[in-house]
Amino acid sequence: MKILNSEASLFNIFIRDLDDGIKYTLMKFADDSKLSGKVDTSEERATLQEDLDRLEERANKNLMKFNKEKFKVFYQGKHNLVVQHRLRSTQLGSNSVERDLGILLDNKLNVCKQCAAAAKEANRMLGCINKGITSRDKAGIILLYSALVRPHLEYCVQF
Numbered sequence: 001m002k003i004l005n006s007e008a009s010l011f012n013i014f015i016r017d018l019d020d021g022i023k024y025t026l027m028k029f030a031d032d033s034k035l036s037g038k039v040d041t042s043e044e045r046a047t048l049q050e051d052l053d054r055l056e057e058r059a060n061k062n063l064m065k066f067n068k069e070k071f072k073v074f075y076q077g078k079h080n081l082v083v084q085h086r087l088r089s090t091q092l093g094s095n096s097v098e099r100d101l102g103i104l105l106d107n108k109l110n111v112c113k114q115c116a117a118a119a120k121e122a123n124r125m126l127g128c129i130n131k132g133i134t135s136r137d138k139a140g141i142i143l144l145y146s147a148l149v150r151p152h153l154e155y156c157v158q159f
Contacts, residue, residue: 018058022051036098045083074098076107086127103156112158122152 005115019026024037024047035055039048059066068087070122073094075082085092098108104114125148133144 003050018055020058021054022053025045026051026055045085049085052085052087052092068092072098074107076109084129097123125149125152 015028018028019032022035024035027034027036033055035042035048035051037048039045056066066087068090071087071090071092073085073092076093082094097104099105103111104117105111106113126145129141129144129148133140
């Protein structure tokens with residue numbers, strides 16, 4: 001018999017069956033879940049709403065509450081019909097830009113906002129190096145740049 005003694009293990013027990021009966025893809029992370037799928041027709045929109053209702057019922061059954069302010073609908077593509085989805089009586093808002101695993105995407109899958117955010121953070125780190133380091137030793141500056149600036153510029157460039 002294995003004894004579970006961490007909050008994460010208990011949380012995993014609560015969400016283990018969260019996707020039972022769900023038609024669309026439910027991705028579960030440590031403290032985050034994403035329901036996703038192609039929704040073009042009125043039948044697909046109704047199925048998505050049924051999945052949202054099922055998730056809410058399961059959460060209530062397990063005495064868990066969703067943070068409804070964090071629930072957002074992200075419409076991708078050019079010609080999406082914007083439909084109001086809900087969790088019980090709460091209408092879900094929508095986003096035109098979504099952060100997924102640290103990457104900013106807009107609804108046309110454009111990563112311009114990601115590039116701008118990476119450049120801003122890299123410039124912030126350069127400013128910290130410039131203000132905080134008095135030595136202008138080339139080897140030291142290269143080391144700091146490699147450790148503190150480049151990771152911001154190189155994060156998810158393959159994406």
